[in-house]
Amino acid sequence: MTQATRPNFLKHSFNVLNRVRQTASVAGLSALRVAKGEKPDAKLLKETFEQLGTTYIKIGQFIASTPSLFPREYVLAFQDCLDQTTPISYRYVEKVLRAELERDGETLENLFKSIDPTPLASASIAQVHAAILQDGREVVLKVQKPEVETIMQTDLGVLHGVTKLMELMMPSMKFASIAPIIDEIRLRMLAETDFIAEAQNIRDFQQFLSMTGNTKVVAPEVVSELTTKRVLTMSRLHGVSMVNEHAMRQYCDDPAQVMADTLNTWFASLMLCNSFHADLHAGNLMLLNDGRIGFLDFGIVGKLAPESWRACMEMMQALQDNDFEGMAHHMIDMGMTHERSQVDAAQLATDLQRMVGAVVTDDKAYTAGKPFNSKDQADELNKIMLEIVETGKRHGLHFPRDFALLTKQMLYFDRFMRTLAPGMDMFRDSRVSLIHDKS
Known part of the structure; x- marks a missing residue:
């Protein structure tokens, strides 16, 4: 190790140790709550994650959008896991801007006419500021928060070590396959820091x-x-x-x-x-x-293979039409199983029909006498998607890697449509084209 790199190494090591200490402190307080008789459930885990910050908030959002991997109660609990955080000081933002952009004799003062010190937005990974370039163009600066990558790498490493402890505290959470899940989270989250x-x-x-x-x-x-x-x-x-x-x-x-x-x-x-x-x-x-x-x-x-997207849309269309046999075949076509011949399509269709009927009955009972509420409608769609995943898993089906991201986006669109076009059906409206050929 050279003399020049030693201070950076020491700083990095200090940051890692400090993060481990913070994590242990929050986890210890949660364990104390359980020791005092509080139920170790999804609500407690969500509160703990929010206290732990950046990495765990992102993991919470991953849980909420990945019903194929996590139990229903945890998916629902983390639906409201927010990514808005306390803004960092402009002094730090300016320090990052100078370190990253000042080169070849250029200074911030040469590059920008002005930078607004008040952020437009502040999330767990970055903060956004408005600015004006010297040529008069209006821009926004997305600036990464302190030690984000170090915090994430440390947190994800610690998670491997505390898996067994979480299994003891949260018996309903199944962590047997934690390694591939953590790898998937690491891949997604570190991509956001680049x-x-x-x-x-x-x-x-x-x-x-x-x-x-x-x-x-x-x-x-x-x-x-x-x-x-x-x-x-x-x-x-x-x-x-x-x-x-x-x-x-x-x-x-x-x-x-x-x-x-x-x-x-x-x-x-x-x-x-x-x-x-x-x-x-x-x-x-x-x-x-x-x-x-x-x-x-x-x-x-x-990213989703075109054939998987076609099958997904056709599955959703079949759901709209109450065509459960078609829905079952499209789920199989989506590439969610390695052994197509071992899936009983007729039984899957019967289970899907029973599942949808139960969800609709529950929803009608819940909303009876209540005024229209767009959140209820979005929650109903989310409930159906959760049930589809759980039903599929019982038949040995596995969703494509990015199906969860696609599903989450469909939920966002459902909320938009309830506001802007309450009478629009995205699967039947003549103005909407679901399938586009590469030709």
Whole structure:
């Protein structure tokens, strides 16, 4: 080890030890709650994860969107695991910007006319600030928070060590296959800390828009010379949230058509783009002042084989039509089993029909006499998807790797549609095209 690298090594080691100490402290307090008689359930685990911060919040979100791996009670408990965190000081943000962008004699003062010290948003991995370049362009700066990658690597390493303890505390959580699950989480989460990769995701999407002649949708332009692994600089888009129908009508005549254009673009990207945007919630989708639709934040993307997507859409269509035999065959076609011949399609269809009937009966009993509520409708769809996964697992079926991301995005769209186009059926509306051929 050289004299120059020794301070960095010592700092890294200190940060790792400090993170282990923090984790042990929070875990110890949770264990004390159990020792005092509190039930070791999904609610306690969620609260513990939220106290532990970045990595565990992301794991909570992974649990919520991966019903094929985790028990129902944990999937439901983590649905509200929020990614908004306390903002970090602008002093730290400026320090990162100087370390990442000041080179070849350039300074922040040379590069920017101004940087707003008040963040536009603050999440677990990064904070976003508005700025103006010297040439007058408005941009946003996505700046990584302190020691994010070290914290994640340390936390994910510690998780392997505490697996047995969690099995004892939470008997209903099955951690027998924790290694591949942790590997999957590590892959997804560390990808979010590489803003160069996110910049490429944006460029891939823009290439897809150009190739398909889509002028209704836009993504921010990446300022490549001011983008590094820890700082992403993009053009700033101005508009309104697409869950605010009243605000949208300032810039469009028909919010339902905007919703249809959004769906068509996203569905086409599943087949024609290198990856699909897997996190289009209310904060990442807006109607711009010029009437175009802005897709934001490409940190979380997924990939799905075209044949799997076709089977998925046909399965959902069969569900809408109460065609349970068709639904069973499409589930098998989705590539969710290695031994197709061993799956009893007729029995699977019978189980699916029984499952859907039970879910609908429960939902009617729950909502009887209550006013329409979009959250209830989204929860109903989520409940059905959970039951489909559990029913499939009993027949030896396994979902494609990114099916969970796709399912989560469908839930987001369901919420948008309840607001903007309550009468629209994405599977039957003539304005929406679910399948796009590469030809």
